[in-house]
Amino acid sequence: MRHLEVRGLTKRFAADSPPAVDDAAFTLDPSEILGIVGPSGCGKTTTLRMIAGFERPDSGEILLDDRSIVDLPPEKRRIGLVFQDYALFPNRSVLRNVLFALHRTPRHDRLSRADELIAMVGLSRERDRMPQELSGGQQQRVALARALAAEPQLLLLDEPFSNLDAALRDSTRRDIRALLKRARVSTILVTHDQDEALSFCDTVAVMHDGRIEQTGSPESVYLQPRTSFVAQFLGRANLLSGRATGDAADTDLGRIAIATPATGDVTLSLRPEHLTLRAVDGDAPDGCTEEQLACVGEIVSREFRGHDITYRVRFRETDFLVHTDYSIDHAPGTRVYLIPRRPAVVL
Amino acid sequence: MVVPLGYLIVRAAEADAATLVEMLWRRRTWVLLRNTLGLTGGVVALSALVALPLAWLTVRTDLPARRLVTLLAVTPLAIPGYVMAHALLGLGGTNGMAAAVGITMQRPSGFWGATIALTLYAYPYVFLNVRASLLTLDPGLEESARSLGYSPRSVFARVVLPMLVPGLIAGSLIVALYALGDFGAVALMRFEVFSFAIYTQYAGAFDRVYASALALVLVLLAVGPLILETRLLGSVRFARTGSGVARRQRVTRLAAMKPVAILFVAVVIAASVGLPTVSLLYWMGLRSPWGELPRLIAYFGNSVAASAPAALLAVVAAIPLAYLRVRYPGKRSILAERTAYLGYAIPPLALALGMVFFSLRVVPFLYQTLALLVVAYAMNFLALALGPIRSQLLLAPRRLEEAARSLGRSPIAAFVTAILPVLQRGILASLTLVFVMAMKELPIAFLLAPTGFTTLSVAVFSRTSEAMFAEAAPYAAAIVVFSALFVGLMLRYEGQEINEAS
Numbered sequence: 001m002r003h004l005e006v007r008g009l010t011k012r013f014a015a016d017s018p019p020a021v022d023d024a025a026f027t028l029d030p031s032e033i034l035g036i037v038g039p040s041g042c043g044k045t046t047t048l049r050m051i052a053g054f055e056r057p058d059s060g061e062i063l064l065d066d067r068s069i070v071d072l073p074p075e076k077r078r079i080g081l082v083f084q085d086y087a088l089f090p091n092r093s094v095l096r097n098v099l100f101a102l103h104r105t106p107r108h109d110r111l112s113r114a115d116e117l118i119a120m121v122g123l124s125r126e127r128d129r130m131p132q133e134l135s136g137g138q139q140q141r142v143a144l145a146r147a148l149a150a151e152p153q154l155l156l157l158d159e160p161f162s163n164l165d166a167a168l169r170d171s172t173r174r175d176i177r178a179l180l181k182r183a184r185v186s187t188i189l190v191t192h193d194q195d196e197a198l199s200f201c202d203t204v205a206v207m208h209d210g211r212i213e214q215t216g217s218p219e220s221v222y223l224q225p226r227t228s229f230v231a232q233f234l235g236r237a238n239l240l241s242g243r244a245t246g247d248a249a250d251t252d253l254g255r256i257a258i259a260t261p262a263t264g265d266v267t268l269s270l271r272p273e274h275l276t277l278r279a280v281d282g283d284a285p286d287g288c289t290e291e292q293l294a295c296v297g298e299i300v301s302r303e304f305r306g307h308d309i310t311y312r313v314r315f316r317e318t319d320f321l322v323h324t325d326y327s328i329d330h331a332p333g334t335r336v337y338l339i340p341r342r343p344a345v346v347l
Numbered sequence: 348m349v350v351p352l353g354y355l356i357v358r359a360a361e362a363d364a365a366t367l368v369e370m371l372w373r374r375r376t377w378v379l380l381r382n383t384l385g386l387t388g389g390v391v392a393l394s395a396l397v398a399l400p401l402a403w404l405t406v407r408t409d410l411p412a413r414r415l416v417t418l419l420a421v422t423p424l425a426i427p428g429y430v431m432a433h434a435l436l437g438l439g440g441t442n443g444m445a446a447a448v449g450i451t452m453q454r455p456s457g458f459w460g461a462t463i464a465l466t467l468y469a470y471p472y473v474f475l476n477v478r479a480s481l482l483t484l485d486p487g488l489e490e491s492a493r494s495l496g497y498s499p500r501s502v503f504a505r506v507v508l509p510m511l512v513p514g515l516i517a518g519s520l521i522v523a524l525y526a527l528g529d530f531g532a533v534a535l536m537r538f539e540v541f542s543f544a545i546y547t548q549y550a551g552a553f554d555r556v557y558a559s560a561l562a563l564v565l566v567l568l569a570v571g572p573l574i575l576e577t578r579l580l581g582s583v584r585f586a587r588t589g590s591g592v593a594r595r596q597r598v599t600r601l602a603a604m605k606p607v608a609i610l611f612v613a614v615v616i617a618a619s620v621g622l623p624t625v626s627l628l629y630w631m632g633l634r635s636p637w638g639e640l641p642r643l644i645a646y647f648g649n650s651v652a653a654s655a656p657a658a659l660l661a662v663v664a665a666i667p668l669a670y671l672r673v674r675y676p677g678k679r680s681i682l683a684e685r686t687a688y689l690g691y692a693i694p695p696l697a698l699a700l701g702m703v704f705f706s707l708r709v710v711p712f713l714y715q716t717l718a719l720l721v722v723a724y725a726m727n728f729l730a731l732a733l734g735p736i737r738s739q740l741l742l743a744p745r746r747l748e749e750a751a752r753s754l755g756r757s758p759i760a761a762f763v764t765a766i767l768p769v770l771q772r773g774i775l776a777s778l779t780l781v782f783v784m785a786m787k788e789l790p791i792a793f794l795l796a797p798t799g800f801t802t803l804s805v806a807v808f809s810r811t812s813e814a815m816f817a818e819a820a821p822y823a824a825a826i827v828v829f830s831a832l833f834v835g836l837m838l839r840y841e842g843q844e845i846n847e848a849s
Contacts, residue, residue: 054490074493081494087487091509100505101495150495 002063003186004028004051004154009060011046020046022210024060028154028203031184033177035201036212037191039233043210044190048156051188052081064153080152084159086143088131094118094142095127101149117145120179137168144176148183155180157189161196173200194234198222206230224259228347231269238275238320240268240344249344252318254288254295257343268344272321277311277328277336284335294337302332313338351701351726352566352693358559358704370557371564375544379561382458383527383540383568389462390469390526391519397466397615398473398518399511404608406481408599416612417478421471423619425830427787429531429808430823431464431619434626436535437816444629460536461529467619468532469525473518480514486597523572527565528694530790531804535811541565542696542790549700549794559704562697569692627827630820639821643803647825650802653717653792654785657724658732661781662774664725665732670762672733673740684733691730698727699794720795724785731784732777739773740766783833787826 009024021043028034036044049055051062053074062069069077088097098114105113118127121141123134131139140160147155160176161169177200180187191197197204198218205215206229214221214230225231228239242251244262249255251268258268280296288295297315309329311322313336320338330336359367370376404410405417423431438444439454446452455463484507492502530542537543541561548558601608636643668687671680690698702723706714713719743766751761789804796802801809803822810819 052490052494054493073498074490075496075498077494078496079494081491083487083491085485085487087485087491089488089506100492104496146491146495152494 002027003030003032003065004188005061005063005066006047006051007061007063009047009050009062010058011043011050011055012058019043019058019210021050021057024207024210024212026205026212026215028186028188031181031186032203033180033187033189033201035189035191035197035204036207037194037197037204037233038207040192042207044192044207045158047207048081048158048188048190051154052079052156053077078150078153080147080150080155082140082143082147082155082157082160084162086131086139086163088139088142088146090131093128093130094123094134097131097142098146098149101146104150114149117149118142120148120183121145122175135168136164137172140164140172141176144179148185152185155185155187157187159191160189162191162193169196198234206233208233224345225269226347228267228269231345231347236272236321238270238272239347240270242266242268244346247343249346251344252316253320253338253340254293256340259343259345262346267347269347270320270340270344271323271342272310273323274340274342274344275320275322276324276339276341277313277322277330278339279330280335280337289337294339296335297338299330299332299334299336302330350705351698351723353701354704354708355559355562355566355697355701357708359556359563361556367556367560370560376561376564379539379541379544380564382538383565385458386461386465386533386538386540387523387526387568389458390465391522393462393466394470394473394522395515395519397470398477399515400608400611401470401615402474402477402481404612406478407597408601408608410601410605410608410612416616419616419620420474422831422834423468424471425834426468426620426623426827427531427789427804427830428465428468428525428529429535429789429804429811430623430627430827431468432460432532432535433807433811433816433819433823434623435460435464436811436814437626437630438622440814442814442816444626447629456536457538461533461538461540463618464532464536465526465529467622469522470619472521472525473515476514476518476521477511478514480511484510489597520572524569524692524694527569528696528790530694530696530793531808535808541568542694545696545700546790546793549703555704558700562694562700565694566697569694570689573692623823623827626816627820627824630817631824634817634820636821636824639818643821643825646801646803646806646822649800650786650804653720653724653796653802654782654788656721657728657785658778658781660721660725661729661732662736662777664729665736665777666770666774668729669733669737669740670766673737674745687729687733690726691728693727694790695727695788696790696794699723699791702795715795715797717797717800720792720797723791723795724781724788727788727791728781728784732781735773735776735780736770737773739770743769779833783830787830 005027007025009021010019011021012019024043024047026034036047038044046055050057053069053072057070064077064079089100092100095114095118098117099110102110102113115124115127118124121144123138123141123145126134126138131142134142140163161173164172173196189197189201201218203215204218204221206213206221208229214226221230222234225234225237228237231237231239240251240253240256242249242256242265244258244264244266246263247258247261249258249262249266249268256268256270258266278294284296286296295315297313297320299311300314300319301312303310307326309324309326311324311330312319313322315338322338401416401420405413405420410416435455439452440446443452443454454460488506488510489502492506493499497505528542530546533540533543534546541564545558545561545565548554548561665687668680668683672684702719703714706719747765747769748758748761751765752758756764787804789808792802792805793808796805803826806822807819807826810822
């Protein structure tokens with residue numbers, strides 16, 4: 001059984017402007033973590049707010065356990081929400097913030113339940129502190145404990161990690177994912193950070209201009225993007241146009257294997273790490289090899305990044321991005337073969 | 348600031364302790380205390396009752412013409428308490444405005460008269476503070492509470508209202524200080540509170556010891572709320588804790604309640620802005636003001652002659668104070684600043700009385716001179732002058748002076764060449780603010796003005812107190828029109844200072 005099902009969700013803020021959310025549809029299984037990822041203004045937060053009940057959709061259906069919740073006010077939905085800036089009550093201590101959410105719990109259980117939740121997020125020692133005395137990461141965990149205290153059927157996280165500094169973000173992300181999995185809470189995370197979506201979520205929905213362009217596991221959306229937007233948003237991509245004949249295509253970069261058989265004009269995406277470089281013997285001619293499997297380009301720039309190296313290689317007026325590991329080391333100006341390591345994805 | 352206070356104490360201490368105790372233990376003191384606290388409480392409560400709904404309606408609902416309503420709600424700042432009292436008093440009685448349209452009503456007076464006059468004049472301070480709290484309230488808090496299962500009603504009670512408490516307290520504090528210190532409205536309404544009694548003791552009974560004792564009690568009453576506020580708000584923080592962008596505020600649709608809301612707003616605006624306006628026009632229509640014009644110009648000139656030097660003096664004193672406070676924050680500069688605020692919080696009548704005693708004893712040649720009045724004004728309004736200068740100074744980086752110093756200027760030359768030009772706008776704002784406030788000022792002018800030196804405010808007061816409403820109207824109109832020109836400026840700086848002080 002689907003836990004949450006969203007169908008044809010549409011929202012327009014002004015009659016003459018394009019819809020903020022356009023026919024969005026996705027589903028969520030029990031204790032699944034879904035990430036909605038997209039650039040700012042793509043409609044992801046509006047989608048979240050419609051699920052929470054703070055915006056009314058113009059059309060479409062939101063089913064929670066097969067029951068429509070579109071007409072329910074936010075307080076009747078039992079959907080928890082953690083805001084980007086946490087929205088902790090600044091005049092209440094950690095404990096009292098959590099207790100605020102326990103008003104449905106029998107009175108004599110509230111304190112022990114609150115303590116349990118505070119311990120779960122590892123803040124027992126900060127229990128009586130005020131929110132502004134806590135670090136960003138701690139405030140965020142209080143917000144989470146408060147949201148979980150209401151025993152939501154579904155938890156919504158709106159850019160919850162964007163206010164944390166980079167060092168704290170990775171560890172907090174890991175901790176919170178583990179916590180959500182332990183608590184078996186179905187969660188929707190909204191973010192503009194593709195790394196966050198890919199590493200935190202079980203399923204990723206990529207949103208662009210109000211539409212969901214692709215939904216799938218992190219691996220599938222990254223490795224098999226279906227549109228050029230998805231390919232470019234989830235990381236860097238070299239886009240090529242070409243003519244496909246079966247399982248290969250002729251492109252500016254020679255003949256390239258493609259992941260799905262196709263015929264006719266196609267757009268292909270090749271991730272920078274799916275290209276590699278090989279040194280050219282001094283007098284090899286410009287252009288591609290006879291079998292069209294590798295082409296000779298010139299390195300325009302080189303960015304050393306410690307664990308890997310990013311090259312910009314120019315071939316027939318086009319620059320290609322190439323990520324290689326530290327062992328493939330060429331100086332700018334060198335002529336090199338550009339070799340695809342994986343079949344390109346047909347968009 | 349301490350000097351006039353000191354002389355109040357000196358003067359009161361002239362009587363021996365037993366006499367003093369006996370004096371203050373009279374039944375009359377208790378009546379005064381009850382009346383004063385009653386008036387203050389009444390004005391504070393009524394102001395909150397008016398200002399809270401008004402602020403909510405203008406910030407969070409679909410009330411029509413919200414911007415206009417907001418503007419009209421702060422307009423009373425331009426109408427001094429004694430002009431409000433003039434309008435209310437002129438309404439009733441056999442020759443009153445109401446009688447002219449066939450309605451018989453008594454002249455409002457006593458507790459209710461004073462309470463209503465002061466509320467209509469002072470509620471904008473609560474309105475502005477609550478409005479600011481509402482505007483900065485993070486809508487995420489309300490949404491969080493909703494998603495945690497609270498209905499809109501309980502969200503308002505448990506989340507919104509508690510967050511408005513600091514604004515309400517800060518605004519009420521200013522209102523309380525005005526109610527405690529007001530002289531004009533209570534005297535015109537003949538309501539026996541401390542400031543009125545101090546005046547009658549001083550002017551009528553010539554019992555200066557009793558007057559000083561009463562003034563000291565009044566000072567204590569004024570300092571009380573200041574301390575209370577610091578205690579109440581010392582540890583609790585109400586600002587947003589998050590660092591993200593604030594979401595836009597939700598608008599509540601009034602729907603069926605809209606007519607009720609409009610009626611409420613209309614009544615408040617009609618009473619606070621409409622009544623004095625109509626009243627002044629009515630009285631001036633009844634008796635042409637043109638005959639008064641030469642005298643009006645003379646009195647206006649007197650007001651300017653006292654207010655302009657006072658503004659200059661206050662600003663000259665404020666610049667080093669603000670500079671020391673911003674550049675060398677320490678116990679001493681904080682103390683100096685606090686003292687300036689004390690001058691603002693002390694009821695003006697007590698300040699003026701202290702100045703009288705001080706001048707009589709130490710510099711008798713200054714007694715009954717314009718100079719003394721100017722000094723008293725400057726002391727009273729020093730805190731107001733500090734605000735704009737300090738905010739401007741906070742924007743001027745220390746590097747400016749350091750650059751000037753490294754280019755070979757002495758510290759003073761560095762200040763004059765590098766900082767003073769930057770302060771220009773703040774200085775101008777301070778000058779105007781003090782000038783406008785001094786133009787409206789009544790009790791200090793009343794006590795300290797040289798014999799025969801009549802300011803606009805004194806002219807309004809003396810004529811109104813003898814029920815010469817038509818004769819008072821042109822002078823009152825001049826003050827209102829003049830201050831109305833500066834309401835925007837007053838909005839920005841007045842009131843805000845007291846909040847910062849505590």
